[in-house]
Structures are given as structure tokens and as C-alpha cells.
Amino acid sequence: GAVVSQHPSWVICKSGTSVKIECRSLDFQATTMFWYRQFPKQSLMLMATSNEGSKATYEQGVEKDKFLINHASLTLSTLTVTSAHPEDSSFYICSAGGGGQGMTGELFFGEGSRLTVL
Amino acid sequence: LAKTTQPISMDSYEGQEVNITCSHNNIATNDYITWYQQFPSQGPRFIIQGYKTKVTNEVASLFIPADRKSSTLSLPRVSLSDTAVYYCLVGPLPNAGNNRKLIWGLGTSLAVNP
Numbered sequence: 001g002a003v004v005s006q007h008p009s010w011v012i013c014k015s016g017t018s019v020k021i022e023c024r025s026l027d028f029q030a031t032t033m034f035w036y037r038q039f040p041k042q043s044l045m046l047m048a049t050s051n052e053g054s055k056a057t058y059e060q061g062v063e064k065d066k067f068l069i070n071h072a073s074l075t076l077s078t079l080t081v082t083s084a085h086p087e088d089s090s091f092y093i094c095s096a097g098g099g100g101q102g103m104t105g106e107l108f109f110g111e112g113s114r115l116t117v118l
Numbered sequence: 119l120a121k122t123t124q125p126i127s128m129d130s131y132e133g134q135e136v137n138i139t140c141s142h143n144n145i146a147t148n149d150y151i152t153w154y155q156q157f158p159s160q161g162p163r164f165i166i167q168g169y170k171t172k173v174t175n176e177v178a179s180l181f182i183p184a185d186r187k188s189s190t191l192s193l194p195r196v197s198l199s200d201t202a203v204y205y206c207l208v209g210p211l212p213n214a215g216n217n218r219k220l221i222w223g224l225g226t227s228l229a230v231n232p
Contacts, residue, residue: 006161036222043205044162044222093161106152107220109161 003027004096006110013084014118020080021113023094029074030096034107035067038091050077084117091115122206127227136193138226140206143187149208151182151189156203156225165204166191193228201230 003026013019023033031052036044048069049057056069068080077096081088091114097107123141130136142151150169154162166173168180168189179192193200205225 004161043224046220046222091159095161106164106167107154107162109154109163112159112161114159 004108004110010114012116018082023077025096033077033096036093086117124226138191142208154205196230
């Protein structure tokens with residue numbers, strides 16, 4: 001089946017630094033990718049929809065200047081958490097779906113990236 | 119977007135069949151029903167998807183009544199490794215030309231005991 005890979009799987013950084021998380025679709029082209037955030041014991045919250053070649057669409061309450069999304073190719077989207085603070089510590093997950101012929105309606109999720117801001 | 123309601127938690131034992139029901143009273147005509155499984159500190163994993171009636175694959179069955187206002191995920195003979203959170207989502211297919219946004223509820227935390 002289709003594979004989505006995220007990197008890094010975990011990262012620890014100091015407050016005020018920026019962290020980049022990569023999301024790659026390994027065997028299909030993803031015109032759209034989604035970025036989620038999940039706090040402990042809570043559900044996934046959609047942060048933004050990343051569209052290849054155009055600006056991302058952010059959900060209400062998500063600061064676009066803090067969470068920079070770049071989807072420069074059909075296989076790569078990046079999320080950069082700028083000037084990270086402890087409250088940004090969370091589990092970030094990307095997903096992709098809706099590729100070319102033969103794709104079903106399922107979304108394929110990355111392994112997730114655990115961000116801890118000290 | 120259709121909202122879903124599922125039990126917060128369920129307990130079962132190894133070898134039993136587990137049925138998790140999800141309510142989605144406001145499901146739209148072009149919405150599909152999809153179930154995902156999530157283990158701690160991992161991304162969700164697709165289990166099964168359906169539109170109506172019954173769908174079966176190698177890991178689960180999905181039962182959808184005619185009115186499509188609910189669905190039931192059936193896991194046959196669960197094992198300890200099936201302990202996870204199960205999410206029911208409804209929405210259009212990502213390549214259907216619709217803006218794909220899925221609302222994730224809290225899911226059902228299934229605990230399989232020995």
C-alpha cells in the first residue's frame with residue numbers, strides 16, 4: 001500500500017528555535033497533504049491543508065506565521081514550527097491521499113513527529 | 119461535515135468478536151464512512167471504508183444500514199495487539215473534488231485483555 005514517511009520521528013528543542021518536520025509520499029503523488037496536531041489523550045486536530053504549488057489553507061485559530069507549510073513538490077510537504085515554545089509541544093502528524101488512478105478514499109498517515117520544546 | 123459519535127471506551131478479551139458502533143445522523147449523500155486505528159505515538163492506520171451495506175477485508179467488516187446514519191466496525195477474534203483507539207470518520211473521498219476535511223472525534227479506546 002501507499003506509504004507516507006515523516007521525519008524526524010521525535011525532536012527536542014530549546015524555546016525560541018525553529019523546527020522543520022518533513023512529510024513525504026513515497027510511492028504516490030500527493031496533490032494535497034494534511035497536517036494534524038494531537039495532544040495526549042486527545043483526538044487529531046487538523047491544522048492546515050497543504051496544496052502542491054499553492055498556499056496552504058489554515059484552520060481557524062492556527063497561526064500561519066508560526067506554522068509555516070511548504071508543499072513544493074507532489075511528494076514533499078514541510079511544516080516548520082517557528083520560534084517554538086513549550087505549549088507547542090505535541091505530536092504532529094501528516095497525511096496524504098487522493099492521488100492518481102487506483103487510489104481509494106483512504107488517507108495515508110505518517111508515523112508522526114513528537115516535538116518537545118524545553 | 120457529518121459529526122460522529124462513538125463509545126469512549128470498550129473492553130474485550132482475546133478471541134472475542136468486537137463490534138464498535140458509530141452514529142452519524144447527518145451523513146451527506148457523497149460521504150463515505152472510514153475507520154482508522156491508532157496505536158500510541160503512531161499515526162492512524164486505515165482499517166476499512168464503505169458507502170453502504172457490508173464491506174469485508176482481511177482485518178475487519180463494516181456494516182452500514184440502509185439509512186447510513188450509523189455504522190458498525192466488527193473485529194473478529196481480537197488479540198492483545200488490537201488494543202488501540204479506533205476512529206470513525208465520514209466525509210467525501212479526497213479525490214472527489216471536495217475540500218477534504220475530516221472531523222476527528224475522540225474515538226473508541228479498545229482494551230483487549232488476556
